[in-house]
Amino acid sequence: MTTDAPAKGRAIQWEDVYLPPWVTGAIGGIGLVALWWIISAVFVTSSGAHPVPSPPAVIISYFDAGWQFYWRNFSVTLTEAGIGYVWGNVLALLLSALVLIVPRLEGVAMQLAILTYCVPIVAIGFLAVVLFGAPAVGEPSGTAVFLAALSVFFTTVVGALLGLKSADKTSLDLISVYGGSKLTQLLKVRLIAALPAILNALQIAVPAAFLGAVLGEFFGKVEAGVGLAMILAQQNSDAPLVWGLALASGAVALAGYGLVGLIARVIAPWSRGSAS
Numbered sequence: 001m002t003t004d005a006p007a008k009g010r011a012i013q014w015e016d017v018y019l020p021p022w023v024t025g026a027i028g029g030i031g032l033v034a035l036w037w038i039i040s041a042v043f044v045t046s047s048g049a050h051p052v053p054s055p056p057a058v059i060i061s062y063f064d065a066g067w068q069f070y071w072r073n074f075s076v077t078l079t080e081a082g083i084g085y086v087w088g089n090v091l092a093l094l095l096s097a098l099v100l101i102v103p104r105l106e107g108v109a110m111q112l113a114i115l116t117y118c119v120p121i122v123a124i125g126f127l128a129v130v131l132f133g134a135p136a137v138g139e140p141s142g143t144a145v146f147l148a149a150l151s152v153f154f155t156t157v158v159g160a161l162l163g164l165k166s167a168d169k170t171s172l173d174l175i176s177v178y179g180g181s182k183l184t185q186l187l188k189v190r191l192i193a194a195l196p197a198i199l200n201a202l203q204i205a206v207p208a209a210f211l212g213a214v215l216g217e218f219f220g221k222v223e224a225g226v227g228l229a230m231i232l233a234q235q236n237s238d239a240p241l242v243w244g245l246a247l248a249s250g251a252v253a254l255a256g257y258g259l260v261g262l263i264a265r266v267i268a269p270w271s272r273g274s275a276s
Helices: 021-042 055-065 067-101 103-118 121-132 142-164 169-177 182-219 226-235 239-267
Strands: none
Touching: 021 055, 055 067, 055 239, 067 103, 067 142, 067 182, 067 226, 067 239, 103 142, 121 142, 121 182, 142 182, 182 226, 182 239, 226 239
């Protein structure tokens, strides 16, 4: 019989101390806030300004800006990120499935995915502005949607291809023996085997889509959005508001990541990769 308790007469070491995950997370969060507070107090410009606002200053900025300000800007960016997320992932999954049916296209597909990942997003952003132009009143920015879709494409293509190729060869051979086609193999075996990897890729793609939409608003001529709000706050030298928008963006991206993780658990509870 084994026990996790330390042996009698032996000094208690760090390995013997168990803390619940929420406790370690809380300790880490408090430590980060404390470090942030110290940095904000230490760094002072020659004019006496604090380039890094303190946590209370950021909290106050949330109340000063108001709920309507954040709702107006985040609703626009979330719409753009959502549209781009759907388009980018659908195209990535279709391309991955096509590669399994026509294996000769794998080289072209991977080159395309790597190209979308390696080309500087700044260069693509300016090109997207020329292609899509300014959005109509009340419409999402085409540039933001395009960059959101582009941001998720590479991750989903790689994850889907790795998952689709992880199918059991015996099951694939069995379908071939019974006269099944590659399409039948894809639908009956490969998709089920690839589900954990695909869900994991879709989960990782959530923050990427949101970031792509925010960057797209830096380039596109938009009337509202997180990117535009950050630009205006920076131009007004409102450091607490900039930090507030950045922290809120991180919280929204994290919430989306966790939501997709919960959905993945429901769809594929056997998958370790679907755990958030």
